[in-house]
Amino acid sequence: MNIHPGNCTSTDGKQVCPYKEKCYRRNPIHFTEMSHPHLEKLVMDQLDGTITVPPRLDFECSDRSTLLDQLKILQMVLRKERDRNDEIGTGQTSIEDKRNSIRNIPQFTNSIPQDLKDKIDRNKKIAVERREAKLREMDKRAISLSKPSTSDSSDLTMATDSKSLIKDDVSNETWSKLADRIKKQKLESRNEMTSTLGLKRNSEHFDQDSESSKRFKNHQAIENRSNKVGGQAGGASTSNGNSQLGDQEPDLMTAYAGSTTSALRNEMRLKVIEKIRSSGIKMSIVEPGEFALKYALSAPYHLFFTRVEDCKETHDQQFSLTFPEILDRSLGEIVSSLQINFMLDAGWLCAQYLLAGQSSDMLILYGEREDQEKLPPNIKTIHIKMPTFGCHHSKLMVFKYRNNGIRVVVSTANLYSDDWENRTQGVWISPHLPRLPDSANTSDGESPTGFKKDFERYLQKYNLPDLTEWVQAIRKADFSDVKVFFVASVPGNHKDAEHNAWGHRKLSTILSQHVTLPPNAPEWPIIAQCSSIGSLGPNYESWLSKEIIPAMCREKNQGLKSHPRFQFIYPSINNYKNSFDMRKGACCLPYGLTTHQKQQWLESYLYQWKASNTRRDRAIPHIKTYTRISPDQTEIPWFVLTSANLSKAAWGHKRGNHYIMSYEAGIIFVPKLVTGNTVFNIKRETPDGTPRFPIPYDVPLTRYEAQDKPFVMEFFKGYE
Structure with a gap:
């Protein structure tokens, strides 16, 4: 890390933290904006491994726990910078350059030389050009992958499902006009569009009544049933949706569900993205692998608000997120999921896993269902029957990862498109929760807040055998x-x-x-x-x-x-x-x-x-x-x-x-x-x-x- 004489600015544009070795901040944003040479010296050789604090330090440190937290955050920031620079190519200060120069910090200057400014401008231009080239290459690859062969043409044929893909522009129409208009639009689009996201749908399942009208009635009659008083003992009915589509070849989503490796899932994902683009469907696609840094920068709260599709100002906010980002592979490879929610559109939910390139093995507990998709065998749904006026209103996710860890997500959004497009929703994402040693007691690994005990008790209240493995996963985390x-x-x-x-x-x-x-x-x-x-x-x-x-x-x-x-x-x-x-x-x-x-x-x-x-x-x-x-x-x-x-x-x-x-x-x-x-x-x-x-x-x-x-x-x- 080179420092210019006379001011507190490093060669890569960061200002040196004025607190220097006495800085005890753990705000990730602070580490993206400020340089900390004494910490960078410790991190440079640990960018890809587990961070450890050496027994002897060449600066005063009274709180080694805080120091370790700082090093973990800085590791994430520098690793991200390294990967970005590797993608851009030459012209950037390399991590090796920083490692070699950090030992000798000269005096400070008052301004950045003109030649450095020119260099920065050149690098910005190179970065833009290389990014555009990479996007063009990705498009070409997606197009080539999407061309069907005689053996896979049936994979690319899907039935119409415009329910969550086509929205009508409505100004100040009355309720009845709104219902008629959307009904007409759906009937027309049913004959014109091929869904790129859902599963094949049998025509007899298509509801001739307005789906929008149905949605309003569902919300009013079901979510607002809490206005009334009453109740009976509740229960649960299961529908695993494991029926196959007769003798037909599997559709694209079913084929995706059967993809057992990340490479196969990524190939299928590119096919679907190309079909989305070519069909003109409006859908934001976030490239996987980028969310881990955003998550680190959200510390210590890890609280996000859903991105608003029609408000571009929210797209680059550090605290905005999309559903596929929750599933992002930078947080780990998902092997199975538990989804607990009120309203479910299973086709839309499967599409989110596809866009994230993650396994769609899933158990879903829900209150009301928006679609009638026939689901592949790796997805099981359970409808939670409620007391007369109750509502299964919780919105939770639990993910199991390839490394045996888990993660818990608490949100306010239902599992269908409208809730993730132009509404304000909140999402909290837990840290990665590693598996305890086999010798650990079930009471070990408790949160200082008792979260583990309370969450386990909540799951047990369902009294469902299908949740046994998830209760065990909680106990072992x-x-x-x-x-x-x-x-x-x-x-x-x-x-x-x-x-x-x-x-x-x-x-x-x-x-x-x-x-x-x-x-x-x-x-x-x-x-x-x-x-x-x-x-x-x-x-x-x-x-x-x-x-x-x-x-x-x-x-x-x-x-x-x-x-x-x-x-x-x-x-x-x-x-x-x-x-x-x-x-x-x-x-x-x-x-x-x-x-x-x-x-x-x-x-x-x-x-x-x-x-x-x-x-x-x-x-x-x-x-x-x-x-x-x-x-x-x-x-x-x-x-x-x-x-x-x-x-x-x-x-x-x-x-x-x-x-x-x-x-x-x-x-x-x-x-x-x-x-x-x-x-x-x-x-x-x-x-x-x-x-x-x-x-x-x-x-x-x-x-x-x-x-x-x-x-x-x-x-x-x-x-x-």
Whole structure:
């Protein structure tokens, strides 16, 4: 690493960290922007191996654990730079050059010489040219691979499935016109397009009713069933979808499912990408192998928001991601997956694995199914039967990797295209969780937050034999690097040992044990934000101030404190009119007018959806979050990301004991466990180098104006 005399700038444009050997930052972004010669000297010979700290150091170090974390982050950054430079070719400072020059750091200068600026400009031009050439070569290869031979032409023939591929442009049509228009479009496209993503579909399965109408009705009738009260014992029915397509040759997706090596999967992937491009289907394709660095840079929170397809500003954000990135091979080779969700489009889900080049061996637990695809034998689906008015609403993923490790993902998005295109969703991705030694006890490898025990208990509540291997995988994994709490809901009237294990009582227990607020805690309002609202009762005191607010007020130093203000972010009709969903005739806000008319008192607590800071103003929020915020709008003491909307069915209420009707899953970020501080700063990086905590909406919040009304489904029938 060459340093110019007279200023703190290295030859590759990085400024030398002014704290030098005293830098204790663990913010990955800091290491991409600043040079640390004393650390780079240790990492240069360990770029591809396991990082170790030598017994003797030539600088003072009082915390070797922090040093090891810094070296791991720097290893990822430098390895990425090396690989990029190897791809670009000559003209870049090589890692070997850095290794040879880092030992002698000269004095500093005040400016970068002109010849270096010229060199940088030349290298940028070379990089662009080489990248364009590489893309052209990839296109040629994809085209050659996509040309069918006599033996594989049937692989490239697929039935029509325009449900998730063609969207209509809708302005301000009424509900009935919208349904008729989409119905007509689907019938026409059925005869014109060949799906490049789904499996072969039998014509008798095609629903002559509007799929869009069906989707709205599903959301309103199913996701909002939490507005009602009732319940019976639930169960599960299985449908492994293992039936084959008669004597026909397997379609492309079935052929992909049978690809046992990464090389074969990559070849099939290129064929499909070429068909996507040639058919004119609009779909963003992210090249695999790039996500590991983005994941490292998201430390210590590992919290992401889904990319908004129609807002290009979100495409390059460090905290934006697409579904195939979750599956990215840079995180490991997936051998099997567990998907737990509410709404499922199995064809779309399979396509995500194909685009990522990963094995599609999968067990899927779902509540409602959007498609009727006949699935290949390596995919098994189980429909979770609910009590009368409950909802299987959790959104979880677990991946097993070739190296025997696993990873857990908690999200707010359903498994179909609309939820991953132009909506605001949240996704938390766990660290890689390695397998424990065979000699380890089942209680070993626990997270400081008890995540492992709580997650295992959640899976066992399904009482499904198919989950046995996944429960075993959890038991054998080392969760010690997980720094968030798991908070879930399962149907039942919970008492005794289970009384505080679920819903808002679990949240209350965690906050009372781990959260510390200042004496002015009553001045820290509670902010709730979600995409649907249950029946909350005739007034604020019926349930919110009686159960939810007390639960979210809990802290270690409880004392006698008054309740804080309650602020509720829910999209208004104007929010929806200006959204991408409105333009495409879609909706994810299943709140009904009948329910709202019984609780109009709620309007005095409502705030608009505003998200200009994250460039998601027009991306309707399907994300669900809960937190508190300091009076100066800069700090929060905890943060919840969850599938649970604001409803009794999701969080529970006092009915005998603690009565819950739905399955839900989420996580709780508590500063003490994540950063060692008592609060998260949401505005800026802290002096110790901790990055700001990413929240999806703007603060301060924006109240509803007098003419504003919350969005209700009857909007599509002309109500405003």
